Amino acid sequence: MAAALGDPVRHALESVLDAVRDRTDGDVASYIPELATVEPEQLGAALASTHGVVHEAGDVESEFTIQSVSKPFVFALAVDALGLDEVRRHVDLEPSGEPFNAISLDEASGRPRNPMINAGAIVMTSLMRGDSADEKFAVVRAGLERFAGHDLLVDEEVFSSEASTGDRNRALAYLTRSAGTLGSSAEVATTAYFRQCSLTVNARDLAIMAATLATGGVNPVTDERVISEDAARWTTAVMTSCGMYDESGDWMVRVGLPAKSGVGGGIAAVQPGQFGIGTFSPRLDARGNSVRGVATLELLSQRHGLHMLQHHGASLSPIASLSREGADGGGDTVAVLRGEILFAEAEEIMTRLGPLVGDHGCLVLDFTAVTRVAAGSRKIFSALPETVGRLDDGRARVEVRDPDGVLAGPSAG
C-alpha cells in the first residue's frame, strides 16, 4: 500500500527544494507593479503522473498569477479549435532567441516569431472564439479550467496593474493588427490577454496542466479530454523549442523537459507520456524565468534522469521466445512477442522473423503478451498474413494470434 511505502516522490521533491532554498538571487517582477508585492521566499513543487496521482512539496497551496505559463495552453486551445495550418497563418513556430516582450514580427508575413513570446501569445488570444474581450477571455478561462480541473479566479489587482502599465503589449497588438495577423482589435486582444495572465493557479495546478499535455490531451485527474492528441504534441513541441525564451536551447541541454515559465514565478514542465511538474518561486533571473524553479527542475532532471532524450539503455527484445512446435521439430515456428511494440520493436520483429517464413511450416506470431502496438507501428504488420501466401497444405505461411486485438488498436470506449 502507498501509505506503508510512504511517498518517495514527495521526498525527492522535498530534497530538491531543500537544496535550492538558499538561492536568493534574482528579483520578483516589478514592471507589473502589483507583482512586486509578492512574498519572494515562497517555494513549491508538484509532480502529477499521467495516472492522475499528484505528489507535492513546499508551498503548493500558494496562489500566484499564471502569466506566460498560460501561453502554451492557449496555443493548444487555438490549434485544437482552428487546426495547425490556420494558426500558422497568424504565428510562426521558430525559437526567437529574444526576450519575451520582444518586438517580434516577420516583415514578409506579419507573423510574430512564436506563440510563447508576448507578440505571438496576444495573437493566439485574439483568435479565440467571440467578438468582445469578455467572450474571448471566457473561452480562454474555460479551457484553462479544463486543463487544471477546476475553476480559476482572476487576480483583479494584478489585472488592473498590468492593464494600466501594459503599453508595450498594446504596441505589440497594434503592430500585429497593422500586419494583418491579429484576430481582433488591439484593445480586445490585450484586455483578454491581461485577464488570461492574471488567472491564479498554484504549483499543483501547473503540474496537472502539464500532465494533461503529457497524456496527449486528457486531464489525468478528471479524465476529461481537453484537447486532441495532435494539439498536445504540437504544443509540447513549441514548448521544447521556445518555452524558456532566449534560454530555450541551453535549457534543453541541461534540463531536457519541454517547459514554460511566467513572470509570476511559475514553471510548468512536461515529460511526454510520463508526468507534468509545476514549480513556484517568485524571484526571476534576467530572462524572466524563476531562479529557484529553474534550479529545481535542473536538479530533479539530473538526479532522476528525467531528460526527455535520456538514453535508458537497450530496450528489452519484443521477441520473448522462439520455438518449434511439433514432435519432429519440423512443424510450425512460434514467436512469442511481448510488451510495447513501437516502431523499433516492429522493425526488429519483421527483420528477425522475416527469414523464418518459408515453405515448411507456419510462422506463428503470438501477440498475447503484447500490451500495445503503437498506431504507427500497426501499419508495419498490416499486410500480414495475406501477403506472404500459403503453404502446400493450404494454411497461411504466417498466423497471427492476437486474442486481445492489440493489432486492431484500442477498442472504442
Ligand SMILES: NC(=O)CC[C@H](N)C(=O)O
Ligand atoms: N513572461 C511573462 O510571464 C510575461 C507575461 C506578462 N503578462 C506580460 O505580458 O508581460
